[in-house]
Amino acid sequence: MHHILPTYYQKSRLKPMSTKTATLPVQVAGMGAIPHKKGVMFRVWAPNAAKVLVYGSFNDWKPKTATSLQQENQGYWAGNVTKAKAGDEYKYIIVTHEGHELQRNDPYARDITNSVGNSVVYDPTAFDWKDDTFKMPPWNELVIYELHVGTFNAPKEGTPGDFHTALKRLPYLKKLGINAIEVMPATEFAGDYSWGYNPAHPFAIESAYGGPDAFKTFVNTCHKHDIAVILDVVYNHFGPSDLDLWQFDGWNENGKGGIYFYNDWRSQTPWGENRPDYGRSEVRQYIRDNAMMWLEEYHCDGLRMDMTPYIRNVHGDEHPGNDLKEGSEMLKWINGEIAHKYPGKITIAEDLHGLNFLTAKVEDGGCGYGSQWDADFVHPVREVLTATYDGDRDMEKIRRAILRRYNHDAFQRVIYTESHDEVANGKARLPEEISGGDVNNYYAKKRATLGAALVFTAPGIPMLFQGQAILEDKWFSDTDPIDWERLDLFSGINKLFQDLVRLRKNMDGDTKGLTGQHTHILYLNYNEKVVAFHRWEHGGKGDSTVVILNFRDHSHDAYQIPFPAGGEWKLHFNSDKECYDEDFIGHPTHDVKVGDNGVGVVSLPAYAALIYTL
Numbered sequence: 001m002h003h004i005l006p007t008y009y010q011k012s013r014l015k016p017m018s019t020k021t022a023t024l025p026v027q028v029a030g031m032g033a034i035p036h037k038k039g040v041m042f043r044v045w046a047p048n049a050a051k052v053l054v055y056g057s058f059n060d061w062k063p064k065t066a067t068s069l070q071q072e073n074q075g076y077w078a079g080n081v082t083k084a085k086a087g088d089e090y091k092y093i094i095v096t097h098e099g100h101e102l103q104r105n106d107p108y109a110r111d112i113t114n115s116v117g118n119s120v121v122y123d124p125t126a127f128d129w130k131d132d133t134f135k136m137p138p139w140n141e142l143v144i145y146e147l148h149v150g151t152f153n154a155p156k157e158g159t160p161g162d163f164h165t166a167l168k169r170l171p172y173l174k175k176l177g178i179n180a181i182e183v184m185p186a187t188e189f190a191g192d193y194s195w196g197y198n199p200a201h202p203f204a205i206e207s208a209y210g211g212p213d214a215f216k217t218f219v220n221t222c223h224k225h226d227i228a229v230i231l232d233v234v235y236n237h238f239g240p241s242d243l244d245l246w247q248f249d250g251w252n253e254n255g256k257g258g259i260y261f262y263n264d265w266r267s268q269t270p271w272g273e274n275r276p277d278y279g280r281s282e283v284r285q286y287i288r289d290n291a292m293m294w295l296e297e298y299h300c301d302g303l304r305m306d307m308t309p310y311i312r313n314v315h316g317d318e319h320p321g322n323d324l325k326e327g328s329e330m331l332k333w334i335n336g337e338i339a340h341k342y343p344g345k346i347t348i349a350e351d352l353h354g355l356n357f358l359t360a361k362v363e364d365g366g367c368g369y370g371s372q373w374d375a376d377f378v379h380p381v382r383e384v385l386t387a388t389y390d391g392d393r394d395m396e397k398i399r400r401a402i403l404r405r406y407n408h409d410a411f412q413r414v415i416y417t418e419s420h421d422e423v424a425n426g427k428a429r430l431p432e433e434i435s436g437g438d439v440n441n442y443y444a445k446k447r448a449t450l451g452a453a454l455v456f457t458a459p460g461i462p463m464l465f466q467g468q469a470i471l472e473d474k475w476f477s478d479t480d481p482i483d484w485e486r487l488d489l490f491s492g493i494n495k496l497f498q499d500l501v502r503l504r505k506n507m508d509g510d511t512k513g514l515t516g517q518h519t520h521i522l523y524l525n526y527n528e529k530v531v532a533f534h535r536w537e538h539g540g541k542g543d544s545t546v547v548i549l550n551f552r553d554h555s556h557d558a559y560q561i562p563f564p565a566g567g568e569w570k571l572h573f574n575s576d577k578e579c580y581d582e583d584f585i586g587h588p589t590h591d592v593k594v595g596d597n598g599v600g601v602v603s604l605p606a607y608a609a610l611i612y613t614l
Contacts, residue, residue, distance in 0.1 A: 028080070031289065032108025032203070033090065033121040040084035040121050042067075042092075044106065045282050047075025047259060048251035050097045056090030056118065058083045066093060075282075086126065089118040096250035105201060105244040107260070107286065110293075111212055112188045112204040115242035119204075124297045127216045134223035136301045136344040137179050139370060140411050140515045143456075143501050144230065144463040145178040146419060149186055149209050150193060152466050154481035160192050161481065163214040167221055172487070176469060176494070177501035180228040182304055182348075184420060186215060187234075190242040193478045195420060197306060198271070199234050200242040202290050212298075219299050228301035230346065231294050235287050236310040240272040260286070266314050266324065275310070278327040291334050295342055302346035302370070303338075305331075308358070309351055318353070328367065335368030346370040348414060354404075359412040366407075371461055374413035376404045382417055385451045386433045390552045395526045398551070402458045402533055403519060410459035410517045417451040418465035420476050428475040429468075439473040442583045443553075446607035449496055449575050450549065453609030456500040457535065457547040459519045469497035492580040499573055503611060510572060510613045512537050513545035522562050528552060530604070534564045546612040548602060555587050556604040563594040569612040576605035 028034050028041035042054045055066035058081060069079035084090070094102040105112065111120035150160035153169045163186075173181065185196030192208040205215045219229045238245055238260070247258035256263040257274055260283055267273040277283045294300040309316035311327040335347050339362070349358050349367070352375040360366020380397035387393050406412040416422070423429045430451060431444035438444065448471065455462045466472070470486040471493055487494060503511045516537030523532040529552035535545045544564055550556075563569060569592045578586035587605035592612060594600040602610065 032106050032110065033084075033119065035084075035086045035121055035123045039080050039082035040086075040088070041078065041080050042069060042084075042090075042106075043072075043076060043078040044069070044092055044108075045076050045259070045286075046092075046094050046249035048096070048249045049077065049094045050099075051095040052077040053093040053095070054079065054081065054090055055093065056084070056088055058085070058088045058090070084121060086121050086123040088121045089113065090121065091118055094249050098250075100250060102248075102250055104248060107201075107245055107248065108203050108289075109201060110203050110205075110297075112201045112207060114207050115188050115190045115200045117207075122212060124212075124293075127213060129216075129220055129299065132220055132223050132299055134226070134228070134299070134301075136228050136346065137226075138515075139346060139461065140517075141505055142180050142228070142346075142411075142461045143178045143504055144180045144182050144414065144461060145173060145176070146182045146184065146416075146463060146465045148184045148195065148420065148466060148476070148478065149206075150478055151476075151481045153484070157481075160208050160478075162208065162210040163218040164210055167218060169484075170221065170225055170227075173227065174225050175498065177498055177505065177507070178464065179226060179505070180230055180301070181222060182230040182463070183218075183232060185232045185234050185306070195478050196232070197234055198241065199238055201244070202234075202238065203293065216298055223299070229299075230302040230304055230348065231298075231300045232304045232306060233291065233294070234306045235276065235290075236307045237269045237271045237274045238276060239274050243274070246274075259283075268314060269310055270316075275314075278311070278324060278330050284326070284330045284333070287330065288334050288337070292337070295338065295345055300345075302348065304348040304350065304373075305369075306350055308349045308367075309353060331367050331369075332362045336362040339368060339370075348372060354406075356406050359406045359409070371412050371414050372406065373419070374404065374415055374460065377401045377413065377415040377458070377460065378417060378419070378422060381451060381454060382422065382430065382433070384551065385417070385430065385447045390529060390554075393529050393551045395524060395529055395531060395551065398454075398531055398549075399521060399524055402454075402521065402531070405459060410519065411461055413460045414463050415455055415458055415460035416463040416465065417448075417455055418468045419463070420465065423465060424476040429471075429473055431471050432473055432475070439471055443607075445471065445493065445581055445583060446553075446576075449493065449580070450551065450607050450609055452497060452500060453547075453573075453575050453611075454549060456504040457514060457533075457545075457609070457611065459517070459535065462504060464497070469494050490581070492582075496575060496580040503573055510542055510570070511545050511611070512543040513539075513613070516543070520564070522546065522564065523548075528554075528556075530559070532561050536564075539564075541614050544614045548604065548610040548612075550604050550606060550608050553606045555585070555606045555608075556602075558601050559604045560599050561602055562598050563592070563600045563612075564598075565614060566594045566596055566598060567614055568593055569600060569614055571610060571612055573611035574605065574608065575610075576608040 053066040069077040106119040109119035110122040154161040188201035252258040253263035362368040431439035435444035513535040592600035
C-alpha cells in the first residue's frame with residue numbers, strides 16, 4: 001500500500017518556535033535515519049538551510065511537535081528522536097533563510113513508500129541472511145543473465161513483476177546454467193513502470209518491486225542457488241522526475257539543481273540538466289556510500305555502472321575540454337576501494353568507447369573496473385548476423401571481434417548480442433532484426449543461435465538478455481512482460497543455450513579452454529564465410545578447444561580445417577542438431593581424426609557452430 005502525507009500536512013506551514021530541539025544522548029555515526037537503542041538518529045546535509053526539522057508517524061505528523069535538528073560542521077544537521085523506530089515514516093522540513101519551508105525525503109532513505117510518498121526508517125541490520133557465505137565465481141567462469149524485474153515474470157497483465165515473482169523463475173535460470181544475474185536498476189523511480197534509469201531515490205529499492213527486504217531475499221535466495229547478483233547503478237544523472245534531491249535545501253544557481261548537481265554548463269546530460277556535482281566532496285561521498293551499500297548491506301557481488309562516459313566527460317566524448325576529472329577520480333576511488341576490500345566482487349563499466357584505461361588497475365593509472373561492456377563485439381557481430389545476403393557478411397569484423405581484448409586480459413570485456421539497449425531504442429531482438437518480423441523462421445533461429453555460439457566461445461564474459469534463450473520477439477519495453485509460453489514452443493532452442501552454458505563453464509571437464517586467456521585464429525575464409533579458432537588455458541587434453549563457425553547458408557560434407565594438434569578431436573556441440581529445432585537440418589557431423597599434417601576434415605552445416613576438444 002502506498003502511504004502519502006495528509007493534504008493538510010503537505011500544505012501547512014510549520015511554526016519553528018513551537019518545535020522541540022533534538023537531544024544527542026549518543027553520537028551515532030552515519031547518514032539518513034539510523035535506528036539504535038535510544039531511538040533514531042537523523043542526519044542530513046543541507047548547507048544552505050536556516051533550520052532543519054524532522055517529523056513523521058512517530059509524532060502523528062503534527063507540525064507543532066516536529067523535532068528541530070542541530071547544526072553540525074560543514075552543513076550537516078543531526079538529531080535523535082527517542083520515540084522514532086524502524087518502520088516509522090518521516091520527512092525533513094528545510095527552512096530557508098528567506099523563510100520558505102520545503103518538505104523533502106531523506107536523500108539516504110533506504111525505504112520509500114513510493115516516489116512521491118514518505119521516507120521510512122529502515123534497520124539495515126535486521127534482515128536474517130541465514131549464514132550467507134556465498135563467494136563470487138571466478139570472473140573467467142561467469143555467465144551473466146541481464147534481468148528487468150518488472151517484466152521478467154509479471155504476475156498478470158497490467159501489474160509489474162517484483163523480486164518475489166522473479167524468484168519463481170529461479171529454477172529456470174538454475175537449469176539454464178547461468179551463475180550471475182545482472183539486475184537492471186531497481187532503485188525507486190517515478191511510477192511503477194520504468195527501465196530503472198531514472199532514479200528518484202538512489203538509496204531506496206523500488207516500492208513496486210517489493211522494497212529493500214524483497215531485494216535482500218532475492219539476493220539471499222540466488223546465493224543459495226550458487227548465483228551471483230550484480231546490480232545496475234546509475235551515477236551519471238539522477239531523476240529527472242519525482243526528485244527530492246533537486247534544489248534540496250533551496251539553493252541553486254542559474255535555475256539548476258542545487259547542492260547535489262552542477263549548476264552550470266556541466267549539468268547537461270542526454271537525460272536532462274541533472275548531472276551530480278562530482279566536484280563536491282559531499283556528493284562524491286553520497287555516490288561512494290551508495291555503491292558500498294549494495295555490496296555491504298545487500299551482499300551484492302558486483303555493480304554495473306550505467307553510461308560512464310557521462311561521468312568522465314560532459315558530452316560523453318573524448319574531447320579534453322569537456323572532461324570531468326573529478327568524475328574520473330570518483331570512479332577510481334570507488335573501484336579502488338571495492339578492489340581492496342572485496343577483491344572477488346566485480347565492477348563493470350558501460351562505457352562503449354573501447355578504452356584500456358577503464359579496466360586498467362587504479363595503481364596503474366586506470367579507472368579500476370573489472371570488466372566493460374564491449375561495443376567492439378556486439379555492434380560488428382550484430383551487423384554481420386543481420387546482413388540480408390551472405391556475400392555481405394564481413395568476416396574481418398568477426399575476426400576482430402573475436403580477438404579484441406583490453407590490457408591483454410580476455411575477461412576485461414563483457415560480450416553479448418542482446419542487451420536492454422541493443423533490443424530497444426529503435427532496435428529489436430536479434431531474431432526480429434534478422435527476419436524482419438517472423439522470428440520463428442529458419443534464418444532467424446539459425447543465425448541468432450550462431451551468434452549465441454560465438455558469445456559463449458569467444459574470449460570474454462558472456463551475457464544473455466532475459467528471454468533470449470526462448471527467442472523472445474519484438475523489442476524490449478517496460479510494459480511488455482516475457483512470454484513464458486515460448487519456453488514450451490522453443491524448448492529445443494533453450495536446450496541449445498543450456499548446452500552452450502555448460503560448455504562455457506567447463507562443467508564436464510572437457511572445455512577448460514573456453515575459460516582460458518588464449519585465442520588463436522586457425523582459419524578464416526572470407527568467401528566461404530568460415531572461421532575457426534583455438535581457445536586454451538594451458539593446452540592439451542580437456543583444455544584445448546576448437547570452435548568452427550559457418551556464417552553462410554551452405555553446408556560442406558568434407559571441409560578441411562587446420563587443428564592445433566594431431567589426435568582424435570571429439571565433437572561436443574553442433575548447433576544444427578534436429579533436437580534443438582524441427583527446422584534444423586541435422587546435417588551429420590562427427591569426431592575428427594587429425595593426422596601429422598595438422599588438418600582435420602569436418603562436416604560443416606549451414607549457419608552453424610561446431611565445438612571440438614582434444
